[in-house]
Amino acid sequence: MTVIFSKKCELGLQAVLYLSAFPKNTLFSALEISEKINAPKEFVSKILQTLTTSGIIGSKKGNSGGFFLKIDPGSVRLIDVVSAIDGLDLFRNCVLGFPGCSVDEPCPVHETWGKLRNETYTMLSNQTLAELRDITVNKINSLKK
Amino acid sequence: MTVIFSKKCELGLQAVLYLSAFPKNTLFSALEISEKINAPKEFVSKILQTLTTSGIIGSKKGNSGGFFLKIDPGSVRLIDVVSAIDGLDLFRNCVLGFPGCSVDEPCPVHETWGKLRNETYTMLSNQTLAELRDITVNKINSLKK
DNA sequence: TCTTAATCAGACAAAAAACTCTGAAACAAA
DNA sequence: TTTGTTTCAGAGTTTTTTGTCTGATTAAGA
Ligand code: SF4
Ligand code: SF4
Numbered sequence: 303m304t305v306i307f308s309k310k311c312e313l314g315l316q317a318v319l320y321l322s323a324f325p326k327n328t329l330f331s332a333l334e335i336s337e338k339i340n341a342p343k344e345f346v347s348k349i350l351q352t353l354t355t356s357g358i359i360g361s362k363k364g365n366s367g368g369f370f371l372k373i374d375p376g377s378v379r380l381i382d383v384v385s386a387i388d389g390l391d392l393f394r395n396c397v398l399g400f401p402g403c404s405v406d407e408p409c410p411v412h413e414t415w416g417k418l419r420n421e422t423y424t425m426l427s428n429q430t431l432a433e434l435r436d437i438t439v440n441k442i443n444s445l446k447k
Numbered sequence: 448m449t450v451i452f453s454k455k456c457e458l459g460l461q462a463v464l465y466l467s468a469f470p471k472n473t474l475f476s477a478l479e480i481s482e483k484i485n486a487p488k489e490f491v492s493k494i495l496q497t498l499t500t501s502g503i504i505g506s507k508k509g510n511s512g513g514f515f516l517k518i519d520p521g522s523v524r525l526i527d528v529v530s531a532i533d534g535l536d537l538f539r540n541c542v543l544g545f546p547g548c549s550v551d552e553p554c555p556v557h558e559t560w561g562k563l564r565n566e567t568y569t570m571l572s573n574q575t576l577a578e579l580r581d582i583t584v585n586k587i588n589s590l591k592k
Numbered sequence: 593t594c595t596t597a598a599t600c601a602g603a604c605a606a607a608a609a610a611c612t613c614t615g616a617a618a619c620a621a622a
Numbered sequence: 623t624t625t626g627t628t629t630c631a632g633a634g635t636t637t638t639t640t641g642t643c644t645g646a647t648t649a650a651g652a
Binding site: 453454455487489490493507508509510511512 | 609610611612613617618619620621
Binding site: 476477478492495496499506507508509510511512513514 | 625626627628629630631
């Protein structure tokens, strides 16, 4: 069960985090990545393809080809991946699903949710992959097992 | 597109909020409620049925029957509705979809997300429907149009 | 040059979520 | 007692999301 993001987005985030734990432009096959994040190879492959079109990830065909982080880790934030896969509607909609969001007619959780929504956005956007690197490496290694 | 909750849960929340805007035990048919929250009648009906089994809502069959808020608005919180429909797994899972949540091997957003998650939980649980009543009435009336 | 291993594109399949239908039971009012 | 309106239970349908397959293309290395 997902929390906020779609499965695609969760796996996309995990894959990008995995790649960011290694020097830029290091190649990994979809198989390697999928085994590491424990997800079906073809599905991971499809997700990485969409991230390729959005420019975050690069790909190389042929024998010993694979995927790699194309943008410098100092220039990619988690929100960029979310934006490329799920989009940013999440940060514009009402938690309770009410149609209009207006200051005049706020829903019962308007104020608190607005604040939490902004903080979530900040969480995903004010640190780059480079800044998250140490903790990411730690997490990735623990997945290995 | 939903933000955190399923469509069922959003509509369940809206329906309960709607009922809480009126004196306890006031009957409304599924049709009336569905028109007000702008959703298919049968779907709303199904959702209210599940809330009936969980005890938050009561129902009365037959001519001039309908649904009504069964528990005192001073004793129901939004989290109770969420719990009855979507469950509370949401508040236990990782935003990034990583399997294990441990203090030893935190994911890159562990600390911030943990905090936001708790605040979201608090937002949904520290106010009763009775306390939200004024702002709810305001919101409900604006939906009328 | 040939084999092998990889991405890519797009169709396809399965599963889950959202939504609908049908028939039965309850019951108020004519 | 009959008629009309409602919930209820469960099956059925549709749509969306998730996941798979196939065949084409690319390229490294024997
Ligand atoms: S900001 Fe508040 S009122 Fe506006 S849509 Fe979001 S939760 Fe609803
Ligand atoms: S608390 Fe942090 S590390 Fe643990 S599952 Fe949630 S986001 Fe991941």
